[in-house]
Amino acid sequence: MNPHPFEIGRTTLPSGMKVVTARKTGTPMFFAVLVLNGGSIYDPPGKYGVAELVSRFLEKDTIHFSREEIASFIEGLGGSIESDSGHYTQQIRLNILSQFAEHGLKMMAEMAANPVFDAEELEIEKEKLISEHNEALTIPFEALRYAFFMMLYRGHPLGIPSNGVVETIPGITTDDLNQFHANFFRPSNAILIVVSDMEHDRVVEMAGAAFAEWESSGDAVSPELPDVRPIKGVHVTIVDMPTTQAYISLGHHAPLRSDPDFPALHVLNFAIGGGGMLSRMMRIIRVEKGLAYGAQSVIRGGLRFPGVFMARTESKISTGSEAIQLIMDILRDIHENGITENELKAAQSFYQGSIPRMTETNRQVASALINCELFGLPDFYWLSEVQRIKELQLEEVNEVARSFLHPEDFVLVISVDKSKFDLKLHSLAPENITIIKPDELKSTKLLED
Numbered sequence: 301m302n303p304h305p306f307e308i309g310r311t312t313l314p315s316g317m318k319v320v321t322a323r324k325t326g327t328p329m330f331f332a333v334l335v336l337n338g339g340s341i342y343d344p345p346g347k348y349g350v351a352e353l354v355s356r357f358l359e360k361d362t363i364h365f366s367r368e369e370i371a372s373f374i375e376g377l378g379g380s381i382e383s384d385s386g387h388y389t390q391q392i393r394l395n396i397l398s399q400f401a402e403h404g405l406k407m408m409a410e411m412a413a414n415p416v417f418d419a420e421e422l423e424i425e426k427e428k429l430i431s432e433h434n435e436a437l438t439i440p441f442e443a444l445r446y447a448f449f450m451m452l453y454r455g456h457p458l459g460i461p462s463n464g465v466v467e468t469i470p471g472i473t474t475d476d477l478n479q480f481h482a483n484f485f486r487p488s489n490a491i492l493i494v495v496s497d498m499e500h501d502r503v504v505e506m507a508g509a510a511f512a513e514w515e516s517s518g519d520a521v522s523p524e525l526p527d528v529r530p531i532k533g534v535h536v537t538i539v540d541m542p543t544t545q546a547y548i549s550l551g552h553h554a555p556l557r558s559d560p561d562f563p564a565l566h567v568l569n570f571a572i573g574g575g576g577m578l579s580r581m582m583r584i585i586r587v588e589k590g591l592a593y594g595a596q597s598v599i600r601g602g603l604r605f606p607g608v609f610m611a612r613t614e615s616k617i618s619t620g621s622e623a624i625q626l627i628m629d630i631l632r633d634i635h636e637n638g639i640t641e642n643e644l645k646a647a648q649s650f651y652q653g654s655i656p657r658m659t660e661t662n663r664q665v666a667s668a669l670i671n672c673e674l675f676g677l678p679d680f681y682w683l684s685e686v687q688r689i690k691e692l693q694l695e696e697v698n699e700v701a702r703s704f705l706h707p708e709d710f711v712l713v714i715s716v717d718k719s720k721f722d723l724k725l726h727s728l729a730p731e732n733i734t735i736i737k738p739d740e741l742k743s744t745k746l747l748e749d
Contacts, residue, residue, distance in 0.1 A: 349464020
């Protein structure tokens, strides 16, 4: 009996495009994602926002079809198609009935290969993008997010929001978009992930026909990128803005997602703040102290560069410093003394019970396959990781805690009304405290030395 929930197949087309499929029978639906290694970390210097704007144009006019024709065609087949951009990738997603998959793939190929970057349309999109940034920076937790990643990845493109920064967007031209598209939208730089009820060979046949006219050849033209600087010491940034609460993020870098310690990191994060009411942050900060409604942590593994560990909460302005101190105390205690046997067992039970929910939908399966391809994870890694979590011993997790957590080296960012907030943390002597206004997040100033 096959222990795996579905079949996975892989084929590389003569063009260099890789096709990865998962067959899930029972539902005649076809979910496909075209993944291109060409995200915002490759934006030209001083033109941050190019990747985002390229992605937006993928849903507009192409050489052969108007956006209205594309929308009418896909919707007429009962499907949907959309694009987006992140730090590492561009993606086009297609969801359609299997009987219309061939037509959907052809339209996906048209959008990827033949977008039209119109100058007048670009001015409209730039204004919209700037407006979105301006609106976001009036929201405390959005300003917190901008500042946290700028400080965490100072001097690196990962510190720049994937949708760019306000100061650089006006200077972007259609030439920039065309050059970015030419550099990265190549079959050899693309992976087509398909989850459907179809045989692998049939999907490969359809993909080969649909993308046959995508003629761009050769490898992507990727610039050299700097290494991520390690976090040394404590770096505090206060975003001074009108708030009724203190919004807090504290953290440091995390290993690559392919790191063999990641099962232990899942358990560690569960115990710190990722396990809801079973986590220490919720138990101490919310239940015992009553300082916040929610408190959580997250660990995201890195792809090419280190990932992120972040603990976050929001508290009354008057109790903000106490909440920060509690987070620091929790992290220091786990770093020095580890988690408990009960915390380990709670995490093991949670992950064992979560297996059926990990790949319920075609979209979830596609996301898992994307992780396999991008992060170099083994097939069905979620099953093997849960099995590894089940086998973990307490000392193994605590050894990872000692090496992973850095209670002396972290970034702390607070969005708060500075006139009402007094930062008081015992046993803390920050080398650098920066007070900024949200408008300063419209530039790359924080990323600079």
